[in-house]
Amino acid sequence: MSAPTPAPLLLRGARLTTGETADVLVAEGRIAALGAEAAAQAAGLDPAPEEVDCAGLVLLPGLVDLHTHLRQPGKEDAETVETGTRAAAMGGFTSVHAMANSTPTADTAGVVEQVWRLGRDAGWCDVHPVGAVTVGLAGEALADLGAMADSQARVRMFSDDGMCVHDAVLMRRALEYVKSFGGFVAQHAQEPKLTAGAQMNESELSGVLGLAGWPAVAEEAIIARDVLLAQHVDSQLHVCHVSTAGSVRLIRWAKEQGVRVTAEVTPHHLLLTEELVRSYDPVFKVNPPLRRESDVMALREALADGTIDTVGTDHAPHTAETKQCEWTVAAMGMTGLETALSVVQHAMVDTGLMDWAGVARVMSVTPASIAGLEDQGQADERGVPRVGAVANLVLVDPEARRTVDPEQHLTKSRNSPYRGMELPGAVRHTVYRGARVVADGAPAQPYRHPAVAEAGGRA
Structure with missing residues (x-):
């Protein structure tokens, strides 16, 4: 029928x-x-x-999220494609990109096709699987990027999100590989040796609270390296969940040099600060961590002026068992699909930094363009759907x-x-x-x- x-x-x-x-x-x-x-x-x-x-x-044109965790397959106790996409629709999203850190990892054509089919079966919004850059997110060998690109899911976005592709040679090879079929790499910028055991933003407050610090340079060092690699091989790089003022300066510089780099900011990094960690409530534990007020203001300004291109929710659902526990062992991540648009209105529109045309740009038109989605984000320069x-x-x-x-x-x-x-x-x-x-x-x-x-x- x-x-x-x-x-x-x-x-x-x-x-x-x-x-x-x-x-x-x-x-x-x-x-x-x-x-x-x-x-x-x-x-x-x-x-x-x-x-x-x-x-x-x-x-507004339907919202597009380049950074969603739907957890299926393997972690259905936290989320499924059905529940996650229904939540996305409630938040105004008509397209989401499902990150690869499922169980098994979305590092083969078979797994990405499974996620793609689950999205079509659900029918709440388009689901575009994100393929892993490396096998098992282990950072040791490239996954079969070409097979995922040729699959029914037609993967174009690749990321080890949750883990950083920290090996410079592997990152270069990935950027070269995806360039051959018009794909791009979305990097989780986190130098692992600088963040071993880290629990929150490295600052005076982390010392007061007795929590291991997560320095801004751990993010900034990877961004600096990767924009130079992208420039060297002339490939497209997307920086996930930018969180520091220093990262903004690096991305702005790279764009001035003509590097093919785009970047996203999460709603929570536009609004929340490290001061919330004083409560030791693990709901505020996230990767990258909540930063200083000065970082929040820099991120807002960068989103308004186009240095940061998109808002990505980094919707990261967790079970109560893994989140409602002692801070040091709690999982990192926050839900965000159903509140993203409200947070952007609060942080950007109601403060006068952005109008609704700007919201259409950063939450629909630009992410759709980055991902090459012909059926999404179709609006003119004023944000009016075509x-x-x-x-x-x-x-x-x-x-x-x-x-x-x-x-x-x-x-x-x-x-x-x-x-x-x-x-x-x-x-x-x-x-x-x-x-x-x-x-x-x-x-x-x-x-x-x-x-x-x-x-x-x-x-």
Whole structure:
């Protein structure tokens, strides 16, 4: 059987990133019309489109996350592709990139194809597996990058995230290899010998708290090396979760030299500081660690001026057993898919550093461009989705206020650092390939990929 085409939608009175209001017609999975033409074309449709009142809601192209941990296969007690992508849809994401540190590692064509199929079966958003750079993330031998690139998953992003590709020769070979098929390496910048046993940012506070320090230079040294390697072989490098002011300066310099480097910052590094570690609450333990207030301000400025290209959630779900324990043995990582847009609004929009067009740029258009996603991030330079594009959209209420309660989140894990914090903004609707997968702030029905429907529920 064939998958039914999503019913047409008429989004009434949405607020564009330009500040104007407009109707948007979604039909046959695409944006059919925008503005005055939308209602006129809707009148001729059979069946008539479902009308959705979007007064006061900001319309953005669907969000794209280059840095998500979905845990499956092997760690389904913390997250699955189903639960993680449903949480992503609730956060306004229509595309996520699943990092390779699953069990088994996503270092073969078979594993990345499994993750890709699980994403299609779930139907909440696109799932793009990230292939491991090295076998088992061990940093000793290159994984079969070409086989993953040629697989059904068509992997283009490779990362050992959670581990650094610390061997300079291996990193050079990886950059050379991915260049041959238009891929890129996303580096977790952490010199392991400088961070052995590290527990938090190295500072006066780490000494006061008696926790082993994680120096900024451990991140900055790898970035400095890697931008030079990328320049040497003329390949594309993406720097994951930038966290220090020094890293910003290095990336800015590299871009000035014409190096093909892009970078991301996480929502938590835009908002939270090392001062939270005084509580010894392991929910604030993360890799890289929370840094100083001066680093947070430098990261915000770099995101606003384009030195940092994207926001990546680094959504890292963990079980209660591995997170709610003594700080020194607790797992590193925080959930983030369902709060990312609110944190960016709070840190960037409500502070005047960025407008909604900028949010569309750093959370949709630019990450889609970096990853080469033709069906995502299709908007003009003002952040307005393009007529004719695949209908991947999010509508957010910027006036809403909510107190974060992780118990209400759709991710399986509860390790949100924002528990009890009041944040602005709320996703009201997420449209994925023309289907409203989130409606009125709640999950609706997932999109049915044609191949999934023809296979009776699994592709």
